[in-house]
Amino acid sequence: MRHFLAAMLLAGVGGPVQAQSLSEPSEFLQLSSERQSAYVEGVLQGMSYVMLNYDTAGHEKWVACVRTQSLEATVGDVLRLLKENPGENRDPVPWAVTRTISTRC
Numbered sequence: 001m002r003h004f005l006a007a008m009l010l011a012g013v014g015g016p017v018q019a020q021s022l023s024e025p026s027e028f029l030q031l032s033s034e035r036q037s038a039y040v041e042g043v044l045q046g047m048s049y050v051m052l053n054y055d056t057a058g059h060e061k062w063v064a065c066v067r068t069q070s071l072e073a074t075v076g077d078v079l080r081l082l083k084e085n086p087g088e089n090r091d092p093v094p095w096a097v098t099r100t101i102s103t104r105c
Contacts (some may be wrong), residue, residue, distance in 0.1 A: 043097040065105035
């Protein structure tokens with residue numbers, strides 16, 4: 001999976017990859033579904049990396065929980081959260097991903 005994400009980023013899924021991060025949820029909502037998926041997957045991999053490298057208890061349980069739902073379904077949950085809760089639009093997108101995952105894991 002790690003190599004798949006790296007290949008997508010290097011290939012620039014849907015066009016060239018920009019080196020800037022998303023600062024607004026509105027920017028995330030304008031991305032293609034492929035880029036939204038790559039972005040959410042990157043956030044999830046970053047969360048996993050931090051948990052693993054800081055020996056956070058429950059890493060394996062968290063990973064198993066995240067994998068109980070497809071990436072597409074998780075992206076759908078993030079999109080639903082952003083659209084149904086306008087207050088979330090003031091926070092960076094990784095917070096929406098974290099909130100989405102934390103409701104089930």
